[in-house]
Amino acid sequence: LIATIAGITTMIPQGLALMTTISFAVAALTLGSKKVLIQEQPAVEILARVDTVCLDKTGTLTEGVMQFSSAKALAATDHGWKLVLGHIGADPNANTTAVALREPFPQSPPLPQTDAIAFASERRWSAFAFGNIQDTQASAGAWVLGAPEALIDALSVDTDARAELHESAKRLSSSGKRTMLLAHSTTPSRSASTTHPWFGEHAVLPGDLYPAAVVTFEEKVRDDARETLEYFQQQGVELKVISGDSPHTVAAVARQIGWEHPDSGYDACNLPDNIEDMAAVMQEHSVFGRVSPDQKEQMVKALQHRERVVAMTGDGVNDALAVKTADLGIAMGDAAAATKAVSRLVLLDSKFSRLPSVLAEGRKVIANMERLAHLFLAKTAYAFLFVLLFSLLAWQYPALPRQMSTADFLFIGLASFILALMPNPRRYVAGFLSRALKFALPTGVMLVAALWGINWYARVWAGDFSGVLPYASEDPGAPLVMEQLQTATFITLTLAGLWLLNVISRPLNWQKIGMLIALHIIFILVLVVPLSQWYHHFILPPTPIIIAAVGIAALGALGIEVIHRIHDARMGLAPDDPRPKG
Template identity: 40%
Template sequence: MTTPGTPPVTAHPPALTRPEGLTSAEVAERVSRGEVNRLGERTSRSIGEIVRANVLTRFNAILGGLFALVLVTGSFADGLFGIVLVVNSAIGIVQEYLAKRKLDRLALLNAPTTRVVRDGEVRVVPTTDVVRDDLIELRTGDEVPADGTLLASAGLELNEANLTGESDPVAHDVGDDIRSGTSVVAGSGRFHASQVGADAYVNRIASDARKFTRTHSEIQESINTLLTYITWVIVAALPIAIWSQWRTVGDQGWREVVIRSAAGVVGLVPEGLVLLTSVAFLLSAVQLTRRNVLVQQLPAVEGLARVDVVCLDKTGTLTAGEIAYEDAHLLDGQDVDEIRCALGALADDPNANGTLTAVAAAVGSPGWQRTQTIPFNSARKWSGACFAERSTWVLGAPEVLLAADPQPSPPEVIDAIRAQVAEMAASGRRVVLLARSDEHLTDATLPADLTPAALVTLTEQVRPDAKETLAYFAAQDVAIKVVSGDNPVTVAAVARTVGLEVGEPVDARTLPDDPDVLRQVLATHTVFGRVTPEQKRAFVHALQADGHVVAMTGDGVNDALALKDADIGVAMGNGAQATKAVAELVLLDGRFSHLPDVIAEGRRVIGNVERVANLFVAKNAMSLVAILAAAVITVPFPFLPRHLTLVSAVTIGIPAFFLALGPNRRRYLPGFLGRILRFAVPSGAVAGLAVIASYLWAGRGYGVPSEEFAGRCTVDASARTVADVACWQPGSGATITLLTVFFWILVVLARPFRPWKAALVAAMVGLAVTAFVWPVAARFFNLDAPLPLLWQSLAVGAVGAGLVEAIYRLSPSVRNAHHLRD
């Protein structure tokens, strides 16, 4: 069977259809020719890309140009921001490289594998090591790694939704063409790989359904928007700064104009914002790997923190995913030995599903000769087999088998069996029906003479951490929707044992396809049973249409489509390859209890990046206001670049690094960018106005008279030092004021305070004081503040700090965002 509109699969030469597969020499020959199943896809950027991404940025270009201009003036101290620029880029490169190594190694360890026959033996190799003409063995749950033609098929059914959009499984027999990008939902088979890597059909089509859709990141979108705004502000402010400084200090020479203009523009550049945002994402991903969580897309860490609905399956999440055979309850006087043999014969299947595997562990095989197999599939919800000189036996969901039409058993018998099933399921057991028939199965159609023979009960082990995990979600206002293919009563019983408010469980077969009706049902119910793969996907869409951010967990092939369409897909590490391929997060040890860790990491990233962004944007707003005010009142820009380097280091750069990586349990609140602008812009404007006021006030009583300024306060061309210490005083006063206001902004953003934050702020204040009192540092930074100037500058700063506090208290959204922080 071929996919409509696709090119034919290349036929194999007869020599390559031998059952022992390729030899090692033939594999090596194909590897040397490049006929390997690799696309060159990487889990992270190359080293060259990392360097370019951290060095060749628009703001590095602006700062680099200003750095070169300042160096031309000979004032090397004012070029200190250039060293910060280099250090920032270096930190970003090193951090991303270390994270890349860690994530690449982990991705390699968890890479998908494929069974191939080589030298007559079945071997498991990385899917990327499959070569052209390899003999590939497929089993239930596998993803087809290449294109080829089936040489053997035992009830093989493929989910071809990635290629055709049709979610119904498609049966394939010997001679049929199969394509990469599909997955095995039932049966087994073998085929030769005729097209691999870039030549495989799924890799040639433009809309490859297996490729990741980029996870939405509010942080990244907001930061990019912010950087766009700031770029235009710089473009507009640069000529204003140059023009105003030429008017005010132009008589002192071009060097003074360049230095003062550079100081204003440097303050407009958020040089560390992108770095710290990237580092926060990367380190979160690395931190989660230590908890056995593989992050396949970095923004997924943030995305899970925004989730308000988690859809999960019962099996593998609430329960351990392993079921155990309990008992067979005979119906209508069936023979116990025959029933036990029939169960053993059905379970003696190399492609047994979980139910048959549990039966096989408890019931031995009678050695019956199997003549036909209909493998289990999640859409049919039953499997069956025919045996030589014996009855046909079918095992499946009671409600499906009992609904077979015509039904030879009397209605009252069927009703009694249904009541018995309901009673067993209510206790949390999994119940399947064993039925017999005298007809021979020829296709996946239930025989007309199907007769119930026994009810088989199995038990599941509830995960010991499930109750605690669900309690965490409830405390965080995250809704839980249990969507399972099992009996809804059984699912509800398990859900109750882990503390969920179940209400009335819903049989998904009774639900219509209308999305609006689904939205209403999902809003009022928690547990859904007998959910098909298509319905899981529809549930995700309905919840998203209702404005929810949805996470979907799963481990089976039937979960893959829902995982792909959910905002965040979470796959279990022991799940099917097709499921892990589309998930943003993989729980490597299959423990659902890791999700709170991921949410905590996401919240830490969101909250801390917001803090950091506020600091940088406040500095940008301060510089813009100071530039415009200096231009309007025709005064020199209050600072030299070295002053802003000092202020940025102790109030923004160093604290931001620690705050970005510190703990933060604040719940997610939408409106990331809006909150930043509502607090940082007015706070920065207050700082800018306070700086200008302090500079003007200091200029009235400190420094040198304006008529002497040009002659005494110029840069000495030979010594490159300021000629008179008195010239430093107005700028020193403005620096003190700016430090005071920005330290208070830091205090506000660090709330609620913890001892480590208090120690951080105290250390930064100590560094700032050292710059004033240590003679070497004071001379380097051109700082001199007599005691009266110190007190008046602190007074202006205190007024500015008070206004910042008022802005914070008058902004409910900003204050509420701080309320639930660490």
């Protein structure tokens, strides 16, 4: 019964579940100390698998604070466009772009607004209607402020003027500035709505629309953006910048942060609807502009269609759909409530530079868990084969539960806790279970071969082939007793197991070397301290058996080393290199 318990309990990798839980919990605490809130525990595991990061320009690459740059009149006569810009900036519901107009264009005097159409990403313009304006130079009618590409083709000007405006807007956008066009019409806009002609999703641009001024804004690029992008590129993570701004503006910002060879920007207006075609475009280009909220979501799905593991960052309501759809949604701390609610991670201080530590922590947890899985599954493999082999040979199981528990503690239990919390830069590679089994099974066979070897040698030396040796309490004068065989088995198993731990711990550093030395010292103390001998029922065997136990353990260690090197070669790893080449 005791031997059965010893064999069965050894088969169970009970520590693996515990260490996984502890690692995930520690990762959550570590990221929390770095101002990163984990809202869903599986996010830690997904962190390691992310191979594509989609970035929203505003608030991620830039600080999200818009600053006024310049304004240039386009009309021959001044229709009071400065007063209109001042009115737009003074609107209590103004967005970040409109707020930047308050300082250069103070509102004085107030204009009699009759209707308004709020800015929408789908339209890319907002509009205001004014009645008769007395004692001001601002003309009555409709004033529209929006993206040049959304307004120029609707202007009542000739073809040459439109081409010139397009070229001018492209030139300004290519300098990294957000460019807006202010246009005026004396014909108010009308929509399908009968109650609120200026509101509703069917609002249309007014007729007789003429350009009044072109306004440019600047965003400050985050100081840490360059370093963060370089880290992702070094780690083999592909980056996609997705923004509602002009693709020329987005590409210019990418160049400002030192992104090597960014393309000129892809206009999302040309994105195909078919997901396969969209995935092909996503693979070819990295910078996208004029992207609508629905398109952001579809772009994430297109990447996932190509089996990419996608992280999406965002801060606005327009990013909520894409953040929710992504494998890992990341919201800024100052993001809209809806975006934070659907995200799995929140960067509490809204610092883009937190992302490298987030990725590194996820990779550390998963890489360490795979390392420990190799160790625990190798234990399960040898324990099962050990019991099976000795049952077929009709040999008594040469270990007690307390002896096997101590052996597990020496080369698995204590070490697994330390290794689970150590840094590990290895990149995630798919096929975790397959790799673990390909290493654990042959390693288990090698350990069992070593255990069989010492037991076979001990029986040959003792001249006993019955499979059952006497206990010391029954026959003290016997040349070899069961406690001595159990001690020899413990020596062989623990020494070979410590070499397995050595292999699993690579690449070695001073911390890991110190851990291995300490475990070997504890191993010797377990064997020689009288109290430990009494507790474990250890009796040191004769010197030839001890030498044989150490020698067979060395042969087992050699076999484990060969298995390790073959395993790494199949994975595409150089010896002791933690980073897969593939």
